[in-house]
Amino acid sequence: MQPIRTTSEITANIIIQPLQRTPLYQKLAKKITELRLLGMPCKDITKSLNISKGTVIKAYKFYKTIQGGEK
Secondary structure (H helix, E strand, C coil), X not given: CCCCCCCCCCCCCCCCCCCCCCCHHHHHHHHXXXXXXXXXXXXXXXXXXXXXXXXXXXXXXXXHHHHHHHC
């Protein structure tokens, strides 16, 4: 004869963290910097990528800071 196996309920609180999304300016930083180095004005970059001027400036500054930190 085999012993009886029973299941029981255990109360558990599980916290599911939301996915961390990379901000748009960080995703586009390298491309925007390349376009700026090719001489493309911010206004043209905003039109071609359909983003705001603030995003272009923030991405350019971000890329410069991460490049400066790696040297």
